[in-house]
Amino acid sequence: MEKIHTKLQPLTLLIVEDDESTLKWLERILLIYFKDVKVANNAMDAFEIFKTDTIDIVIADIQIPEVDGLHLLQKIAIVNPSCIRIVMTAFNNQVYLNRAIDAEVDFYFKKPIDIDELLVSISLSKKNKTKTIDKIELKNNYMYDFIQKAIINEDLKINLTKKESLLLEFLYEKKNLIVSLEQIENVVWKEPVTSDAIRMVVSSLRKKLYMNAIENIKGFGYRLSLE
8 A cells, every 4th residue: 555655645635525424534534645635515615626726536426415426527527637536426326327437437436435445446547647648540541639639641630620529539538339429419518419410520520530430330329440
């Protein structure tokens, strides 16, 4: 645990929990390992802390006042995608689990949390998130530049719109998997949109990529072709 302690010591963590005893217990233990631990018992206070302080990790209970924990973590991801987002719940509920998957949180823990497991998970996740990639190779000599948000094909540079770049990055993250319209809506728009709006962005992105780059799996969704 000494190596984990060294790795976690520079980080600041925010706990969002409306149960006072659980909040105090987590704060007391986690202060041993982290530089600082902030606490909030509702989503609005938590988001204000997040905006004013440098927060590396957020642990939120699903059931908190005002806005539930998953919505809070999705909002945090928009502001700072590199923040490690963890959700916890006292309920073994498949609906919550499915929502956590859709929200793309980093970890989903059942209460009571195993502290050792939590610390190891954060330590490994922090290691992975520090690895930055500027460019990725796609297919047929096409590359994607994360910094410029552009497709590179030999000497040709094709700029992407914000929606196109978010869509391509999501499809690449889920490479070899089919992503549904609902998943694209949640990740790219983060609000309800029509299926026609999604198809328009898919069509626009297709025109900037190689032939058959984005496969339409009828009745299921889309998949990025890399083979």
